[in-house]
Amino acid sequence: MTAPAVRVAGRGEVDGAPLFGPLDIVLPGGQWTCLLGPSGVGKSTVLRLIADLPTGVSFLGTISAEDGMPLKGRVGYMAQSDLLLPWLDVTGNVELGARLRHERPDAARAAALVERVGLGPRARRRPRTLSGGERQRAALARTLMEDRPIVLLDEPFSALDAGNRAAMQETAAELLAGRTVLLVTHDPAEAARLGHHILVMTASGVIPAEPPALPPIRPFDDPGTLACQARLLTLLRRAA
Numbered sequence: 001m002t003a004p005a006v007r008v009a010g011r012g013e014v015d016g017a018p019l020f021g022p023l024d025i026v027l028p029g030g031q032w033t034c035l036l037g038p039s040g041v042g043k044s045t046v047l048r049l050i051a052d053l054p055t056g057v058s059f060l061g062t063i064s065a066e067d068g069m070p071l072k073g074r075v076g077y078m079a080q081s082d083l084l085l086p087w088l089d090v091t092g093n094v095e096l097g098a099r100l101r102h103e104r105p106d107a108a109r110a111a112a113l114v115e116r117v118g119l120g121p122r123a124r125r126r127p128r129t130l131s132g133g134e135r136q137r138a139a140l141a142r143t144l145m146e147d148r149p150i151v152l153l154d155e156p157f158s159a160l161d162a163g164n165r166a167a168m169q170e171t172a173a174e175l176l177a178g179r180t181v182l183l184v185t186h187d188p189a190e191a192a193r194l195g196h197h198i199l200v201m202t203a204s205g206v207i208p209a210e211p212p213a214l215p216p217i218r219p220f221d222d223p224g225t226l227a228c229q230a231r232l233l234t235l236l237r238r239a240a
């Protein structure tokens with residue numbers, strides 16, 4: 001699977017007032033880009049624009065893949081809220097994309113992904129019987145099931161306890177290796193651990209932050225990872 005670079009160039013407005021930009025972001029092909037920034041700056045909006053989903057924001061600019069092919073059909077998206085269908089169990093939710101396309105779901109692959117996110121014993125449970133972290137892991141499995149070359153993750157680990165968060169970061173890094181990934185996170189430690197590239201979004205534009213020297217996925221206690229966390233916190237403190 002070839003994962004193209006994606007470029008987002010333009011600015012966003014709400015009711016005629018500037019929201020963000022002008023910005024010019026390139027998500028390098030086959031690598032993880034982590035996007036941080038203050039609440040309300042427009043990070044989720046950028047993800048939704050790339051996914052071609054409705055936003056309340058007018059975007060004046062272009063979003064394109066470097067290979068010149070349309071993005072449509074090549075983008076996987078995990079929203080901030082889990083968006084699980086309450087009447088389907090975990091497996092049914094993971095298989096939802098195939099069902100909506102009137103395809104036969106790959107049941108073995110779905111079961112393997114449900115196991116990978118630690119929900120094997122909960123596979124037949126409905127979302128309302130799961131914890132917030134379990135629902136988020138089900139949503140992650142559903143996104144991984146879609147197997148797209150471009151994957152947009154909006155705070156995918158925010159509801160997880162520290163141990164599960166680390167485990168799911170590792171699972172996602174492994175299963176999405178070679179994809180073009182844009183991860184929105186509020187957690188500098190997460191960005192420092194996972195990002196080949198790290199960007200901080202502010203109202204006036206996007207600032208690139210130097211990632212650690214080691215390739216992802218990085219140990220928590222690597223001095224370069226810790227130093228990167230500190231750099232990011234300094235940038236975010238200034239942007240707040």
Ligand SMILES: Nc1ncnc2c1ncn2[C@@H]1O[C@H](COP(=O)(O)OP(=O)(O)OP(=O)(O)O)[C@@H](O)[C@H]1O
Nearest residue numbers: 014019038039040041042043044045046055056057
């Ligand atoms: N449907 C909408 N109509 C009007 N304004 C909207 C709409 N959706 C989002 N906005 C505004 O756009 C801005 C950016 O929202 P967005 O959710 O992209 O921010 P964010 O950086 O992802 O925030 P957070 O980190 O809190 O998730 C916010 O100020 C929000 O009020």
